[in-house]
Amino acid sequence: MLPLRAVLIVFLLLGLAGTAVAEPLRLVASVRPLALLAQSVAGDGVEIVTLMEPGVTPHDFAFRVSHRRALAQADLVLWVGPELEPYLQAPLASKRQLSLQALESRPQAEDHGTGRAGGEAGHHDHSHGDEDHDPHLWLSRTLAVAMLSGLAETLAELDPPQASNYRQRAQQQIASLQQLALQAGSQPARPYAMAHAALGALVEEFRLPAPLLLSASPEIAPGARRLWQLQQQLQPGDCLLVEWPGPRAWQQQLAAAHGYRQPVIDLMGYDEEVSDYYELLSRLLGQVQDCVYGFAEKN
Known part of the structure; x- marks a missing residue:
């Protein structure tokens, strides 16, 4: 028979194991606007990391080893898409992900450029191809709404106990965005x-x-x-x-x-x-x- 002290230790360990808090879901967003969308759905129970640090733009972003590590540890990645972020294509090949470009379902050019990964450097050319083309898809309210809906459903799959909360928050944000409206100008439009x-x-x-x-x-x-x-x-x-x-x-x-x-x-x-x-x-x-x-x- 086990000594009383040993029995107490066993019960204590079992109790601690039963009350252990699971690690929060990890979500990586490539740019801050997507992180803001994620925060509105995920709340405080999901760890959100933004790849692009404050002050950095897609014009001067360098993909580093630390970014690759963050992607590897993520349960879900939100990104704009390979047209703007070609350096993320390979690291995300086997990851659960949501991209604005996929939601847009726009035919893509065959050559999106290449990005280097794995070193401390890795700048990419952000010339957009031609000056009239615009890959800043996070400024589309329609795509933002689609991303919110997709994000809520994906988080619900990853974290079923919180599914209703994710869906409710997404619907609240969607309702707010749908209230945005253009004011009618009384003056002719100026260039x-x-x-x-x-x-x-x-x-x-x-x-x-x-x-x-x-x-x-x-x-x-x-x-x-x-x-x-x-x-x-x-x-x-x-x-x-x-x-x-x-x-x-x-x-x-x-x-x-x-x-x-x-x-x-x-x-x-x-x-x-x-x-x-x-x-x-x-x-x-x-x-x-x-x-x-x-x-x-x-x-």
């Missing part, structure tokens, strides 16, 4: 410009005029012909949208020379005041409306 194609999904969703595009990338200053065309269409006081954290040297010089306004738009949701996806989309919509119609949306 506006930005460095490259980045707002296509947003302006298409809300049927706003598209911006004049100056280049294939913010890093590349437009040529003389493009600048001449811009000057024929924009007037002093019109908007030259610049991406967070602020204008590049050529944008500052252009705006100063012609009196253009330079609102800073935060496509990646890096502003600390942006706490959820609804706020990110609402802010961007308001800024574009302000440029087009001369006022910002009040939500």
Whole structure:
């Protein structure tokens, strides 16, 4: 017969095993807007990691060993898709994943470029192919709603006891997004410009005029012909949208020379005041409306 002390130890260990808390689900989002979507559904019970650190954009992202490790440990990965993030294709080949590009179901070009992984470096070319093409799919409300629904169902499969909570949170966020609406402008629409194609999904969703595009990338200053065309269409006081954290040297010089306004738009949701996806989309919509119609949306 076991001594009383040994029996007590056995019961204590069994009790601890019975009350052990399972590790939380691990979810990796490639960009912060997707992490914001995930947080609105997952709540506090899911560990969410964003690959792209604050201040980094798809223009200068480097895929590192630490990123590969985070992906390997993830139960679910949310990403934009191989068109914008070719470096994630191979690491995600056998992972449970949701991508905006797959939800969009758009035929893809045969060559998406290549990304290097496995080393501390690994920069990729983010020229988007041509300057009029826009892979910033997280700015589509329609795709965001589809992602929320898919995310709720996937988390419900991974964590059945919380299934109803995931679905309820997703429906609440979807309802909020569906309330976003374009204000009717009393003034004629004014032209506006930005460095490259980045707002296509947003302006298409809300049927706003598209911006004049100056280049294939913010890093590349437009040529003389493009600048001449811009000057024929924009007037002093019109908007030259610049991406967070602020204008590049050529944008500052252009705006100063012609009196253009330079609102800073935060496509990646890096502003600390942006706490959820609804706020990110609402802010961007308001800024574009302000440029087009001369006022910002009040939500």
